[in-house]
Amino acid sequence: xxxxxxxxxxxxxxxxxxxxxxxxxxxxxKIARHEIPARxxxxxxxxxxxxDINPAAPVHLxxxxxxxxxxxxxxxxxxGDWLVRxxxxxxxxxxxxxxxxxxxxxxxxxxxxxxxxGQEIDHLHxxxxxxxxPWSNRAAPAA
Numbered sequence: 001x002x003x004x005x006x007x008x009x010x011x012x013x014x015x016x017x018x019x020x021x022x023x024x025x026x027x028x029x030k031i032a033r034h035e036i037p038a039r040x041x042x043x044x045x046x047x048x049x050x051x052d053i054n055p056a057a058p059v060h061l062x063x064x065x066x067x068x069x070x071x072x073x074x075x076x077x078x079x080g081d082w083l084v085r086x087x088x089x090x091x092x093x094x095x096x097x098x099x100x101x102x103x104x105x106x107x108x109x110x111x112x113x114x115x116x117x118g119q120e121i122d123h124l125h126x127x128x129x130x131x132x133x134p135w136s137n138r139a140a141p142a143a
Contacts, residue, residue, distance in 0.1 A: 028123035032066045042093050047086055049093045049128070056138040058131025059098040059107070063090055069124040071113045090128055099130030106130065 030036045032048050041061060042049035052060040065086060069075065075083060087109075094107040107130035112118040129135065 026068055026123050027121055028062075028064050028125060029068050032064065041097050042089070046082060047089060049089075052127065055136075056127075057108075057129040057135040059094070059129065061093060061097060061128040063093060063126045063128060064123060070122045071119055071124055072111050073113055074124070086126070090126060094128045094130055097128075099128070100132070 027036065031038045031050065038048075038050035040048060040050045042063075045066070047063060047065055049061050049063045052062050063086065065082065069079075090109050091107070094109075095101060099105060099107040107128055110127040110129065111124070112120070112127075
């Protein structure tokens with residue numbers, strides 16, 4: 001049974017993660033509501049992308065869904081449609097914001113999940129990392 005762990009609501013998850021509204025306490029929900037400033041590079045009805053405040057690479061962006069989802073561990077079968085749209089958006093955002101084009105260029109897409117996975121903010125987000133190497137030691141040189 002999945003639980004809502006980070007929205008302030010405790011109980012079984014009864015529907016897709018896309019039905020969970022924004023959390024009042026979540027940092028990324030506050031950014032999505034424009035209550036906290038961010039250097040936004042993309043915004044549409046479903047997703048927001050902005051610069052990481054502590055970059056580990058020349059290009060380091062965060063891509064979030066505007067609705068609250070704690071992590072990839074909270075994704076279910078009904079979330080496939082919006083998650084695919086989010087994944088398809090990542091290359092567009094990466095290349096529009098300084099990641100070098102293929103085949104010599106590219107980018108890294110990372111989703112830390114849970115405490116042991118290195119997740120620091122309990123809102124699903126993808127790190128889009130790119131640009132010329134070497135990167136910071138915080139971004140693993142090869143994964």
